[in-house]
Amino acid sequence: MKIMRTIRLALKNIRSNKLRSALTMLGLIIGISSVIVLVGIGTGATTNITSEVASLGTDILTVSVNTDQGLTLDEVSELSELSGIKQAAPFANVSATVSKGASTGSMLSVLGVDGNYLDVRNYTLSAGREISFIDLDNQSKVCIIGADVSQDLFNNENPVDQTIKIGGDNYTVIGTLTEQGSSMGTNADSMVLMPVTTAQSLAGSGDIKSLYVQTENEDAVNFTQLATENYLKTTLDASSDEISVTTQQSMLDTMSSVQDTLILLLAGIASISLLVGGIGVMNVMLVSVTERTKEIGIRKSLGARKSNILVQFLIEALILCLLGGITGILLGLGVGSAAELLGYTFTYSLNIVGIAFGFAAVIGLVFGIFPAYRASCLNPIEALRMD
């Protein structure tokens, strides 16, 4: 018996029971589409973070100290002299109201940095100059503003050499950053950078508690990590708990393990919902076999073999599941695109679509085989006697 005819026959039967077929598929549609959406948004979110971590460069160590007294600027430069370390970029985060002229202004993140910071973070200037040693020594009231801040305060004017108010004092804008986008939870575009010494006097504290350390050699990053830890422990008399020196690689590892767990979790939820959908398919196929006992009897009397009947019902279950699978995939991609419009990152790979499709097929086979087998085993004499 030709497979195309069996498929056409199955489609005919599915069509003749539209509502029932649609309801049966609904379980699978919901299962498959939720897999696509959840995995898509989940991987989207983690890929975002992962690419941010990676964009920082794997030669960077992130240092934060949690002791009462942080590092002094002298100690930071002493640290940067250690072998294997290319440069250290301390930063101090304060918040302050930023305004221009008589406008009300808004609370922005103000970062005290030194001359190395832009280089370490790979930030570039669209206009003006970087923060110099003289600015640091003099605690100059100068600042570099992010692209969004520049747009908000100066519209399309050139902000360089203009004056803005930060926390009540006048600061001269010496440069603007090119657009950076959001990264690692901070958005450089809506930030104001100033000399770290100036920021310390603004915040009333002279300690450095966080810094980036760039290593000379990417391969020696673990050695540098140890050296940095040792330096911090002796200099600050700190315990291991009070300091943290993390490599980007270890953050990447953490991210990928988070991603793995997430996907495992989603796969778990998905298999449960697909299992439920599959049981629905089996249920409907069993009802269908009972309803069509007479048909099976007639077909057997006309010469259908067991295998003909088995294949007929199996293909019907398979098509039902594949139709549900395809609808589910399309719905999932649709919902994912809608979520993207709402600001979520939604990534889908052909892998996931393929796996979802394969899953639908497997469910069709696994849950279709029992009803199909029952149909094929019906005794033709008894089946013919049914009304």
Place this chain on the structure above:
Amino acid sequence: MIEMKNVSKTYMIGDTEVKALDQIHFQIGKGEFVAIVGPSGSGKSTLMNMLGCLDVPDEGEYFLDGIDINNSSDNDLAQIRNTKIGFVFQNFNLLSKLNALENVEVPMMYKGVSAGESKRLASAYLERVGLQDRGKHTPKELSGGQQQRVAIARALSCEPQIILADEPTGALDQKTGREIICLLKELNAQGQTIILITHDNNIAQQANRQICIIDGQISEEPRL
């Protein structure tokens, strides 16, 4: 062509043994038109299931076209039903979702005839039973007589050795019933072997030979 040798069949209904067929012994040759007559409960349904290879005997032997039915597998039996036997049932037993043409095609599909060829043959068989313009109609849109004609076309479609007609007029009015018997006679005249199962003596008289079954045994045969 058909050889039944001392065939018996016993059923268990509850705790009681019911001997549906008891030492049935007969032969039917090629081109015959035989009626198997008997009241209801006589065992003629069991005999017809046996003749149609839907059931196998407990005792005795049944040869169809030289094939030993007792020693055939399920798949062999399916193939025998497909190619050697054409069933015509009392209540037509057409597939309600398929139109007349598709119904006639079903046995050919199981035989492995290609789609184009089976469509062509199905039209030809419908024409032979006088329904050439009803191919696209579903069973619901056809009268009882027309449905039975479709069933006969379907029975003919794999060129079977035997047409096995089980009370083919039972669900029809007298006039239509006569037409169906006429059609069967016509087919027999063209050389088709036909076995007619009925409880109605008037209809049985139409056949060339009668085999009478009472209480699972053959009571009189032959009676020309």
